[in-house]
Amino acid sequence: MKTINLSEQNTILNRFVSELRDVDVQRDSMRFRRNIERIGEIMAYEISKTLDYSSLETQTPLGTSTTNVPVDSLVIATILRAGLVYHHGFLNCFDKAENAFVSAYRKYRENHQSFHIHIEYIASPRIDGKVLILTDPMLATGGSMDLSYQALTTKGEPKHIHIATIIASRQAIEYCERNFPQDKTTIWAAAIDPELNESAYIVPGLGDAGDLAYGEKEG
Numbered sequence: 388m389k390t391i392n393l394s395e396q397n398t399i400l401n402r403f404v405s406e407l408r409d410v411d412v413q414r415d416s417m418r419f420r421r422n423i424e425r426i427g428e429i430m431a432y433e434i435s436k437t438l439d440y441s442s443l444e445t446q447t448p449l450g451t452s453t454t455n456v457p458v459d460s461l462v463i464a465t466i467l468r469a470g471l472v473y474h475h476g477f478l479n480c481f482d483k484a485e486n487a488f489v490s491a492y493r494k495y496r497e498n499h500q501s502f503h504i505h506i507e508y509i510a511s512p513r514i515d516g517k518v519l520i521l522t523d524p525m526l527a528t529g530g531s532m533d534l535s536y537q538a539l540t541t542k543g544e545p546k547h548i549h550i551a552t553i554i555a556s557r558q559a560i561e562y563c564e565r566n567f568p569q570d571k572t573t574i575w576a577a578a579i580d581p582e583l584n585e586s587a588y589i590v591p592g593l594g595d596a597g598d599l600a601y602g603e604k605e606g
């Protein structure tokens with residue numbers, strides 16, 4: 388299992404992550420969504436370097452050109468809601484990919500301190516032998532990612548799993564390293580933060596990604 392923390396490199400990605408975290412910039416929800424989307428585009432580009440390639444001959448108006456192109460079948464899977472716009476970033480890059488959607492959400496108890504993760508909906512193609520990219524901008528405890536993956540295994544056995552997130556807690560990285568298949572999982576994070584608070588929010592994190600992208604929800 389390999390974990391790649393993209394914030395260890397000096398790239399423009401770090402600017403987009405810092406804008407996502409910034410309480411002032413967060414007031415502009417269109418910019419918040421667009422930053423998530425463009426981080427998805429950049430991360431998809433990084434993941435594309437790990438795929439299998441074969442050469443493709445193309446007829447141009449003046450001759451033929453040979454280019455190495457990716458040949459893997461991809462499934463981009465997303466956890467509602469916050470994952471939606473992140474998913475689109477991946478799809479902008481991998482425009483031929485198939486797509487899967489899982490609804491996993493935190494159902495808080497009265498005290499707002501403890502919660503269950505509910506999965507009520509899954510829409511997915513078969514994933515046998517395909518490269519599965521699980522996208523969710525926040526990886527706090529790792530529970531939503533784990534349960535979503537378990538739900539998707541009813542659709543087959545992927546060739547490789549990429550867990551793609553923007554902000555992960557250190558705890559969730561360790562949880563995923565323990566609970567996902569060792570031999571075929573890669574974790575990609577744009578940043579890894581040190582802790583969770585008592586409500587299992589990432590600290591410093593950015594707050595509630597779903598609410599910042601789409602507005603507050605009832606319950």
Ligand SMILES: O=P(O)(O)OC[C@H]1O[C@H](OP(=O)(O)OP(=O)(O)O)[C@H](O)[C@@H]1O
Nearest residue numbers: 468469492493526527528529530531597
């Ligand atoms: O790692 P975990 O502890 O499971 O937490 C992470 C989950 O929390 C967020 O979704 P949330 O449940 O807030 O739903 P939303 O996207 O609808 O706001 C986020 O998008 C992840 O799915």
Ligand SMILES: O=c1cc[nH]c(=O)[nH]1
Nearest residue numbers: 527588589594595596
């Ligand atoms: O920090 C967190 C944890 C879960 N969901 C979020 O949107 N943010």
Ligand SMILES: [Mg+2]
Nearest residue numbers: 467468491492
């Ligand atoms: Mg969610």
